[in-house]
Amino acid sequence: MISSRPVKTATILCVDDEPKALSVRRLLLESAGYRVATALSGEEGIRIFKSQAVDAVIMDYWLLGMDGIETARELKRINPTIPIIVLSALTELPGESIGAADRWFLKGDDPAYLLNAIKTMLESRS
Amino acid sequence: MSTTKVPMPEASSFAPVAPWGEHDRDSHGHVVQFYSEDVTLVETLGRFIGSALEAGDAAIVVATKAHRDGLHRQLESRGLNVESAIEEGRYVALDAAETMAEIMVDDWPDESRFANHVGGIITRARSAAEGVKKSRTSLIIEPRVAVFGEMVALLWADGKHPSAIRLEQLWNDLAKTHSFSLRCAYPMAGFHRQEHSEPFLKICAEHSAVIPGESYTSLNNEADRLRNISQLQQKAQALDAEIAERKEAQESLHLRELALQDAVQHAAMGKLAAIIAHEINNPLEVIANVFFLLRDHPSLDEGARSLAHIAEEEISRVRQIANQTLAFYRESGKPISISLNHVLDGVLDIYARSLKVNGVSVEKKFKVDREILGFPVEIRQVFVNLIGNALQAMPEGGVLRIGIRDSSELVKNSRLAGVRVNVTDTGVGIPAKYRDKLFQPFVTTRAEKGTGLGLWVSRGIVQKLGGTIRFRAGKIRGKTITSFSVFIPTSPDELDRVS
Numbered sequence: 212m213i214s215s216r217p218v219k220t221a222t223i224l225c226v227d228d229e230p231k232a233l234s235v236r237r238l239l240l241e242s243a244g245y246r247v248a249t250a251l252s253g254e255e256g257i258r259i260f261k262s263q264a265v266d267a268v269i270m271d272y273w274l275l276g277m278d279g280i281e282t283a284r285e286l287k288r289i290n291p292t293i294p295i296i297v298l299s300a301l302t303e304l305p306g307e308s309i310g311a312a313d314r315w316f317l318k319g320d321d322p323a324y325l326l327n328a329i330k331t332m333l334e335s336r337s
Numbered sequence: 338m339s340t341t342k343v344p345m346p347e348a349s350s351f352a353p354v355a356p357w358g359e360h361d362r363d364s365h366g367h368v369v370q371f372y373s374e375d376v377t378l379v380e381t382l383g384r385f386i387g388s389a390l391e392a393g394d395a396a397i398v399v400a401t402k403a404h405r406d407g408l409h410r411q412l413e414s415r416g417l418n419v420e421s422a423i424e425e426g427r428y429v430a431l432d433a434a435e436t437m438a439e440i441m442v443d444d445w446p447d448e449s450r451f452a453n454h455v456g457g458i459i460t461r462a463r464s465a466a467e468g469v470k471k472s473r474t475s476l477i478i479e480p481r482v483a484v485f486g487e488m489v490a491l492l493w494a495d496g497k498h499p500s501a502i503r504l505e506q507l508w509n510d511l512a513k514t515h516s517f518s519l520r521c522a523y524p525m526a527g528f529h530r531q532e533h534s535e536p537f538l539k540i541c542a543e544h545s546a547v548i549p550g551e552s553y554t555s556l557n558n559e560a561d562r563l564r565n566i567s568q569l570q571q572k573a574q575a576l577d578a579e580i581a582e583r584k585e586a587q588e589s590l591h592l593r594e595l596a597l598q599d600a601v602q603h604a605a606m607g608k609l610a611a612i613i614a615h616e617i618n619n620p621l622e623v624i625a626n627v628f629f630l631l632r633d634h635p636s637l638d639e640g641a642r643s644l645a646h647i648a649e650e651e652i653s654r655v656r657q658i659a660n661q662t663l664a665f666y667r668e669s670g671k672p673i674s675i676s677l678n679h680v681l682d683g684v685l686d687i688y689a690r691s692l693k694v695n696g697v698s699v700e701k702k703f704k705v706d707r708e709i710l711g712f713p714v715e716i717r718q719v720f721v722n723l724i725g726n727a728l729q730a731m732p733e734g735g736v737l738r739i740g741i742r743d744s745s746e747l748v749k750n751s752r753l754a755g756v757r758v759n760v761t762d763t764g765v766g767i768p769a770k771y772r773d774k775l776f777q778p779f780v781t782t783r784a785e786k787g788t789g790l791g792l793w794v795s796r797g798i799v800q801k802l803g804g805t806i807r808f809r810a811g812k813i814r815g816k817t818i819t820s821f822s823v824f825i826p827t828s829p830d831e832l833d834r835v836s
Contacts, residue, residue: 232619235626242630273615300618301611319621319656322629 221266221333222246226256226282227298228275236269243326253277253285260286265293266336267329270312272299283311294332296325367509369540370522370548377551378522379404382485383411385520386428389483390417393473395427395466397458397517399436400487408485426465427480429458433487440488444497446504452511459484459515482517489540490523498536505543525550531580617659625652658790674708675716677756677825681739684720688728696734697762704742707756709825715798719806722791723760723821730764730819737762746805746824755804755826766810766817775808799823 223245227233230251237247248263250256253274260268268286272279283295297312313332316325372378386396386408398405412419422428440451459482466480486508492501508519521544528537541547548554556562631637631645685699692699709716727737744757767775776796799806804825811818
């Protein structure tokens, strides 16, 4: 599951139950040179994660069904080294989510921050 | 409850009065009697009026029907022929409410109506008594007139306290032109409140003598009375102390209620803030991503790209307003230990480029390196706002001074140790008209460029940490100096409270 591809061609799994947000985020990541896999729920995200090589995950916090933190925990259980970023529309995540993800970002922040963070996380893994 | 010396009515023609115990037999003076039971009043009235009628003198009773009837029975039990005294015209029993209607104008006792009406009754009764006395003896004996008036008590019961006191004064005035001995009576139950203390003293002041309630007058000897006075003084002392304690407890309760209301409001705002943040930030992310992609989109020409850039800047403003406002009500997570020096250095890093471009030099005086307990995002927000404001105030360059030092401050009546951060600039200053409302929401000196929320939010964050934020302005060597002083407590009690 751990990819040795260079950062620029890394595959990012994006999980979000909002299709519009998901498609624009895919464009953003693709514009930065990443390959993108998308899932509309935590459960679907776990299926994809198990079935293909993924280098990093960007996860919405507030998902219908299995939420972002539960999903992140499950992904970390499968692969403890996988970098996970949680995006939240809330100004801060509740305490119990600390440790489930590597980073969290506020939705609506400058996209450059997110791209920088992904780049840094992938570089530190490679 | 405090003891106040009661002055005697001035320029009264009332004869000097005997000690209190003699009043029942004393036919002079303007005496007020306080009573708890009607039967007590009627008994003492029986002695007062009865002794006058027995002596062939005149008596006037202006009372309620119940008291008139009770008195009538009391007089008859003394062997007096009441009907005969009425026929002779020397005993006049009037209804208090009806008599009051004769003398009141617009709910206020009218001086001339009172003097004419009551004065006339006294004169007539006195003449009648004079006739009776003359018919009984050849000696010339001046008849006396005993008057019992209860109109004042009715006014008092109706809550018309100033009218009652005025009427007492009119009785005193009437005594300057007419000779009579007057008894007034008030039920003690009408003086049960703290605010009655002052008018009670005024009533006492209008009388030449006061007869206390039964609990005192029923005592038989001086030793018992002195004991009773001591008991009353002790009760008064205890009541004074209890009132003070209750006041304090009430104030404390009021403060707790306010704090609770504040907490409930804060929690409600927190929930609302979470919902609003969610609803704003979700679409904001999509928009921000779209404009980010448009920045270098090959299909756009320079003009379109410029418009996209303007839109991106405006999105940044929306983000700033939303997060400044909503972060304030965030309620999740636990506060952690934060180095203020690191926070300040981090914020100066953020502004490093702008400071350089604006020609602003930075003078740091970090005398201590203290850690405080709080939320890093919030603490950073305070100094991003203060330093950002300072930078905006110095478009032509200047000096930004950041000082950190140990300090203490009196917060809510306790002196707390803590750390103080001063952010001072030599910029354009804050116009006087804004200074009083700097920390109110939507107050900005920067027209459409400012949100007007920065200082309001900053103060909220600092106050949440148990601290204070203050503003000072002045001139040093012709330069305008604007300084914000943030005090954050570091004493353990405060840290516990914050966590």
